[in-house]
Amino acid sequence: MSDFKDRIIRAAKLDLHLYEEVEADKGALRQAMGVVVISSIAAGVGNIGRVGFSGILIGTIFALIGWFVWAYLIYFIGTKLLPEPQTKSHPAELMRTIGFSSSPGLIRVLGIIPGLSGIVFPVAAIWMLVAMVIAVRQALDYHSTFRAVGVCIIGWVVQAIVIILLLSIFAGSPKPI
Numbered sequence: 001m002s003d004f005k006d007r008i009i010r011a012a013k014l015d016l017h018l019y020e021e022v023e024a025d026k027g028a029l030r031q032a033m034g035v036v037v038i039s040s041i042a043a044g045v046g047n048i049g050r051v052g053f054s055g056i057l058i059g060t061i062f063a064l065i066g067w068f069v070w071a072y073l074i075y076f077i078g079t080k081l082l083p084e085p086q087t088k089s090h091p092a093e094l095m096r097t098i099g100f101s102s103s104p105g106l107i108r109v110l111g112i113i114p115g116l117s118g119i120v121f122p123v124a125a126i127w128m129l130v131a132m133v134i135a136v137r138q139a140l141d142y143h144s145t146f147r148a149v150g151v152c153i154i155g156w157v158v159q160a161i162v163i164i165l166l167l168s169i170f171a172g173s174p175k176p177i
Contacts (some may be wrong), residue, residue, distance in 0.1 A: 019138035069159070
């Protein structure tokens with residue numbers, strides 16, 4: 001357990017070696033999933049006044065699905081569309097590194113303190129984004145941080161388009177009476 005806790009702290013500290021370590025450790029997939037789950041629960045607790053207890057469960061399920069989809073999306077963009085000559089990766093490596101990049105999200109639990117939510121959630125989002133770029137850079141063996149940023153931006157745009165399309169399909173527009 002202390003190894004897991006240590007990895008979470010190192011990931012939040014943006015330790016490049018940690019991201020290389022979990023990229024190579026095939027046994028770290030469950031730990032990465034644990035980080036995603038704990039981080040989403042922290043967000044739910046920090047936002048419990050708005051989401052309630054059922055929101056925590058739904059948020060956790062969507063976080064796990066998003067983590068899985070995001071890893072495959074980043075894998076495709078990073079290895080097929082924007083690889084560097086030394087780029088070699090596998091979706092599981094990205095799942096491990098991206099999972100640990102959720103570590104800074106644990107601070108979102110502090111959003112439960114009145115008045116802190118408006119500060120904690122944006123700080124966590126930026127911190128998690130920086131961790132994500134580092135995770136992507138390490139997992140895809142990039143030399144360029146700018147390329148990792150580009151992969152994350154393209155992935156975000158693609159994901160946003162898919163979400164908008166899905167919402168328009170499933171939510172639809174209200175029908176006149």
